[in-house]
Amino acid sequence: MSIQQIDVKYTAVATAENGRDGRVASDDGNLDVVVNPPKEMGGSGAGTNPEQLFAAGFSACFQGALGVVARREKADISGSTVTAKVGIGANGSGGFGLEVELVASIPNVDAATAQSLVEKAHEVCPYSNATRGNIKVDLKVA
Incomplete structure (x- = not known):
């Protein structure tokens, strides 16, 4: 890569x-x-702690990316939220690793549209691009 x-x-x-x-x-x-x-x-x-700071940054950044995608798609994401859950633990090689779960709530669109917006935001978000292929990032729609 x-x-x-x-x-x-x-x-x-x-x-x-x-x-x-x-x-x-x-x-x-x-x-x-x-x-x-x-x-x-x-x-x-x-x-x-650093994981809370990372969660705050990732959730804010992902929400911004969601806004970029929503404007392109002309989708209404008003009232939406993104929650990042950042886990830390031993990686089995003597060090530590992270994993992330992003949960987006987008109340003004149907489930399929919400899922599509989240997947597209994951391609746009700088945090997503920085972590892709390095750590586990699960995307969920609430």
Whole structure:
């Protein structure tokens, strides 16, 4: 598989201190959060964690891609939501891996149209393109 080439329009910058048990902040000050491992992984769970941040980014990005596709298809996605569930666990090779479940609720279209929109959004979304072939991503329509 070849490396995707893009025309960069924006670059987000964030810096972490103390890894998964510290702080992450963006260079513009719009994001500044305490990060802690979740209780399920032996942490305090007192702050957010990288998986929650990834879920937030993926769900927002996928919702945006859904909007792009809906405009092309002239479909009404008003009132829609996208929920990302990001799981983390041992990968069997001494490291860790992620998996994602994306659940889209699109109340103003029929089930077949909703499924088609979600599949097309998965082709458009930058997060989908970045993860494709690397991790398990399940698409669901609520």
